[in-house]
Amino acid sequence: MSIVTKQREPLRLPIKTEAELDKISNLPGHVIDQILSHLPIRDAVRTSVLSRKWRYKWATIPYLVFDNQCLNVSSQDQTFIKNKLVNIIDHVLLLHSGPLHKFKLSHRDLLGVTDIDRWILCLSRSSIKEFILEIWKGQRYKPPSCLFNCQNLIHLELFNCLLKPPLTFKGFKNLRSLDLQHITIIQNVFEHLISSCPLLERLTLMNFTGVTHLNIDAPNLQFFDIGGIFDDVSFQNTVHLSLVSIGLYVNIDDEDNDAEENSSKLLRFFANLPHIRRLEVQSYFLKYLAIGNVPSRLPNPCVDLNYLSIRIDFDDLEENIAAQCLLRSSPNLQELEMLARPEEQNTVERSSNFWEDDHWSSLFAHLRLVKVSGISGVKSEMDFIKFLLSNSPVLERLTVKPASQDGEWELMKELLRFRRASIYAEVIYLDP
């Protein structure tokens, strides 16, 4: 390669001089911080004894994690453990200097004690960006109001807490990710929380008390994962929502279903999800979607949907109708997972086939991977698999995993007979 000579300053990249020994200590602070922050807190604090220069290097790590590893003694005495833990955290926080960006507290023996209040106060003065608090047992812990002053928060994760922000709370202006599990929060507080976090991109909500109607108004939301007991879910303003996983943990009684309830929950659910890419319908949520008059397909197909996972009772007529509506409305589906719900087995086998060929045309044009699990070989399940195999022209792999070994052979024999539309299709049978 020729070197072009020009009248200008010679090429110069920043040059550092090397010290013979102690190379790592000459690394910039942020690299040492990183190495130290990958260490458990005990190992990090031990570096204070390495050499004079290292006495307080650990104290400027912007991350602090207190978990089960930070105490190396085991004891049955709860108070003893708690006191030790409190001393350690007080000690570390007192010596810590510089900004603190991430704080995680998750120790199995720590109950929701009031000491946590003063630690949160300390963090609120320190422009904390990520805060994770997991109270493993005992009553729901109620964080103090100062938590709601942490306007630099980007990620907030709470486990076993009670959320009651002060009336003056105006939302977390920088929050992008919120993970709330085993929490108590009342309906309007929840709605206000979500709608006042304009940058929210990820929301996880599991096992919650106090919210029955999930009205999600979040213009930047991309990821939504919930599991719990609720009556209703709807989205507003959620154009960017692309990953949704919903589990309804309670069976909907068919009798509860208001006979006059004609408006379809399914229609309402998809009304504001134009760009959904991945959808997981878990536990009993498909039964929820089956409420009302389910159309044969959605008015606006989910053109971006390429992954769909559904927990279904193959013998239930309404659930099959809802599933079919979903499948007809997903022209670009590439991956499908159908999980049989381990229900009270219906002893009466339905004679009708929900999955007959005539109504379907040019379906599954892009479907490559399918997984069917938890089945036992009953007719409704096999009807579906047969239908799937004969309508998936580009199928690459179908994986079948039964719930138990009962009737395995029969299942496999039947599986073997089914015609396949795709010459590339592999049918893989997995042990239960």
Place this chain on the structure above:
Amino acid sequence: MSMAAVETKKITLRTADNHEFEVEEAIAMEFSTIKTFFDENPDASEDTIPLPNVTSKCLSAIIEYCKSHLAFRARETSSSIDEQVRTYDEEFVKARDNESLKELILAANYLNIKALLDMLNQAVADRIKNKSVEYVRRFFGLENDYTPEEEAAIRAENEWAFEGVDPDDD
């Protein structure tokens, strides 16, 4: 895999031990230091870039790393790709002794390759986790400049952190 007939632009780098490496532009751009340099000096791309702080051994390892990760990124994300990336990273680090690991960190820091630096820092942390103080001093090449009394005082002050650690294994 067949390459397109288009000429891929190459950048020449010269290491501290005077070896020249020709790398594809895409790979050189993974080095933020070089990328910034080119952003500010667009006509400099024909010249050879001296890297006085990087040895040829380091640079060839780094080029391999960046090439592999670029290839991983080009494929569609999935859990099996993540698995492959993890395995690759583990292998990359496993064979290297502490000295070369440190050299790589210095080089990755100088060239400003964030992902590699993160990965290497985690690897170093894994190697010194749970090790005795002496081991860690030797790893970093540090002299103990505390008096015995001072050291004892610090250990006492942070007693909880020293509990249950073997005093001087290995």
